[in-house]
Amino acid sequence: MSSKVYFMNMRADFEENSFAKFQRMIKNLHIENMIKPGEMTAIKLHFGEQGTFSYIHPVWVREVVQTVKKRNATPFLTDTTSLYAGGRSYAVNHIETAISHGFAYSCVNSPIIISDGLKGQDGVKVTINKNYFPDVSIASGIYHADSMVVLTHFKGHVLSGFGGALKNIGMGCADKAGKYKMHLGAMPMIKPELCKRCLLCISSCPGKAISLTEEAPQIDSKYCLGCGQCFSFCKAGVFKINWDSTPPDTVIEKMVEFAYGSLLNKVGRVFFINFLLNITPGCDCLPFSDACIVPDIGIALSLDPVALDQASVDLVNQQHVSMNNEIEDKFLSLYPQINWQRQLEYAQEIGLGSRDYELIRI
Numbered sequence: 001m002s003s004k005v006y007f008m009n010m011r012a013d014f015e016e017n018s019f020a021k022f023q024r025m026i027k028n029l030h031i032e033n034m035i036k037p038g039e040m041t042a043i044k045l046h047f048g049e050q051g052t053f054s055y056i057h058p059v060w061v062r063e064v065v066q067t068v069k070k071r072n073a074t075p076f077l078t079d080t081t082s083l084y085a086g087g088r089s090y091a092v093n094h095i096e097t098a099i100s101h102g103f104a105y106s107c108v109n110s111p112i113i114i115s116d117g118l119k120g121q122d123g124v125k126v127t128i129n130k131n132y133f134p135d136v137s138i139a140s141g142i143y144h145a146d147s148m149v150v151l152t153h154f155k156g157h158v159l160s161g162f163g164g165a166l167k168n169i170g171m172g173c174a175d176k177a178g179k180y181k182m183h184l185g186a187m188p189m190i191k192p193e194l195c196k197r198c199l200l201c202i203s204s205c206p207g208k209a210i211s212l213t214e215e216a217p218q219i220d221s222k223y224c225l226g227c228g229q230c231f232s233f234c235k236a237g238v239f240k241i242n243w244d245s246t247p248p249d250t251v252i253e254k255m256v257e258f259a260y261g262s263l264l265n266k267v268g269r270v271f272f273i274n275f276l277l278n279i280t281p282g283c284d285c286l287p288f289s290d291a292c293i294v295p296d297i298g299i300a301l302s303l304d305p306v307a308l309d310q311a312s313v314d315l316v317n318q319q320h321v322s323m324n325n326e327i328e329d330k331f332l333s334l335y336p337q338i339n340w341q342r343q344l345e346y347a348q349e350i351g352l353g354s355r356d357y358e359l360i361r362i
């Protein structure tokens with residue numbers, strides 16, 4: 001059965017500005033059945049790593065906060081601590097980064113709570129009994145919220161091909177231990193003969209796992225987080241996914257199982273909004289925002305994260321790219337070694353939603 005995906009483009013005029021159009025689109029979901037007076041609603045988003053600017057603009061987040069408040073519920077903005085060192089590695093610096101990116105109360109009208117606690121250790125075990133995990137550890141703030149709105153900046157991703165709603169809840173609702181379990185086994189292999197000795201890896205590796213000996217770069221497995229960022233930042237191609245030790249779909253499927261666990265106690269109480277704006281090749285965890293791969297497309301929302309991500313991929317692939325209009329599959333072109341389809345296939349297989357959708361244009 002197909003799921004409904006609502007979509008608005010970014011055209012606006014004197015009759016109706018984009019925020020009014022956005023509110024008109026949200027009305028289709030009948031959120032009164034999801035967000036109830038007196039309850040707490042987690043608004044899950046990514047505040048952007050220090051150095052980025054392509055995350056969701058805070059004024060859109062404020063619109064969602066207002067929508068929740070109109071239901072007399074209590075919203076809070078939330079994300080979890082990152083696995084690697086950076087500007088979001090524990091609750092205090094994460095909140096400081098968010099505020100420096102414009103998510104101050106004075107703008108968004110809502111407090112920020114980092115849902116896996118001060119150092120990323122506050123998780124709740126959720127039984128899922130799936131192929132990789134009998135249980136997953138979900139950030140306690142998200143677990144205990146009564147309902148959730150998932151706001152996602154849609155873009156490319158080095159480990160999953162694209163980053164959409166499933167990635168946002170799969171990786172983003174896990175506590176630190178959960179993130180580690182998903183990345184485990186993704187340590188890269190090295191082609192030392194390609195090294196140009198530029199030293200970029202020494203300063204860029206979030207785990208501080210790379211060293212450069214006289215002969216070659218080396219990775220210390222004790223510190224490697226399996227984050228895959230070295231595949232991007234080393235332009236010489238020294239770091240490759242080790243397909244022998246990590247089947248290509250493993251990280252993706254693990255992430256989808258965490259996504260399943262994050263929704264299990266909120267069936268019918270979550271909706272998803274993908275912002276197809278500032279569509280960069282890489283994710284917001286990188287410390288920079290690269291040029292966009294296609295022009296801004298619009299905003300899509302659904303009750304079904306699988307249908308929403310499928311529709312978002314399709315909308316991106318229908319766009320022209322500035323360098324080469326003939327590229328049909330943008331994400332495969334960006335990350336040829338990643339089967340982005342697997343994210344959607346596996347999510348459908350384990351009951352997270354449907355890849356069939358009906359696109360309703362607002």
Ligand code: SF4
Nearest residue numbers: 195196198199201234
């Ligand atoms: S970033 Fe790549 S090319 Fe530069 S030193 Fe590290 S491994 Fe060598």
Ligand code: SF4
Nearest residue numbers: 205207224225228230
């Ligand atoms: S995957 Fe690469 S960038 Fe990430 S921690 Fe390991 S060596 Fe560093």
